[in-house]
Amino acid sequence: MRATDNFDEKKFVGHGGFGIVYKATLDVLEMSSVEGKYQDKLVKKSKTVAIKRILNRQDAHSKEGFFTEIDLLTSCKHPNIVSLVGFSREGREMILVYEYASKGSLNEYFGNNCGKINLTWAQRLQICLDIAHGINYLHTNMEDKPRIIHRDIKSGNILLDENLRAMVADFGLSKIHPKDQQASTRYSENAVGTKVYTDPEYLTSYKYKKESDIYSFGVVLFEILCGRVAYDSIYLAEHVKGLAPIARRRFSEKTLKELIDRKMIDEDDKNIFTLNRGPNQDSFEVFSRIAYQCSAEIQAKRPTMEVVIKELERALKLQVSKHFTEVTIFSFLIFLIPLVITILVP
Structure with missing residues (x-):
């Protein structure tokens, strides 16, 4: 108090x-610690x-x-x-x-939040990877930790520290998967979680497994790409289940790119020195494909978190390598142009 x-x-x-x-x-x-070694003394x-x-x-x-x-x-x-x-x-x-996570929750960076920084595509991809590593850790049985199913993965439950490191939070609805239980599926009497992020198969069958978290993560991936929360009124006006079914349909129609967060694209257009804030084509294709697979309506069709991490790493590598190439070319041109002018103009 x-x-x-x-x-x-x-x-x-x-x-x-x-x-x-x-x-x-x-x-x-x-x-207390001295040079990274913990001592037996407690310090306030x-x-x-x-x-x-x-x-x-x-x-x-x-x-x-x-x-x-x-x-x-x-x-x-x-x-x-x-x-x-x-x-x-x-x-x-x-x-x-x-x-304390000084940069707030991920959902605060979506929509018209003028007080928040505009995240670049590379920053968004790194946040996606952080979340994926966190979920994969929860889903993995370890000697000192059981498998955990979160059951409420959403952007509002992702916190960012001062370095924009993402952390999964809010475990009030989570369930421990007993180590001695072989079956991967568990059942609940009522579906819990936030509806627009909730696994459709779980909503109808009340059976949840780690693939249910993967679906919710797929919705977050689409939010990060589009720059709006899944329950934004724009999406709810089009579909009662929000962003996920709209993004899936757009992916199938090859029009998903029209939903990309304009804040990234517009800044590219206005500031030539801020190269590649938005996704390049290769990075976009890898990212959108894995987001689509994560948000599959049937649990059995969703990828494992290991596959998700691998694909997100690939998307980030494609983005960063293309950005490095463009910056190198741009720097070379900046150097070359004055040199050419000096040679041509007596």
């Missing part, structure tokens, strides 16, 4: 399905954190989500998964404390 000035609105930075998030500074106990450090105050609801979902996040995040250690700094349960109050 002291850190948030009694949960003052000025400290408010966002909200999730189960709580309201505040920015605050707390004294945190951390293991002042740290900027995100504090989520869980909403008290009549049903048991908020309490269940609170304990789920603690269970999952204490077993997850990965640069693309948000870190849990601590938690508190006192009376009816349930508090979760996370590392």
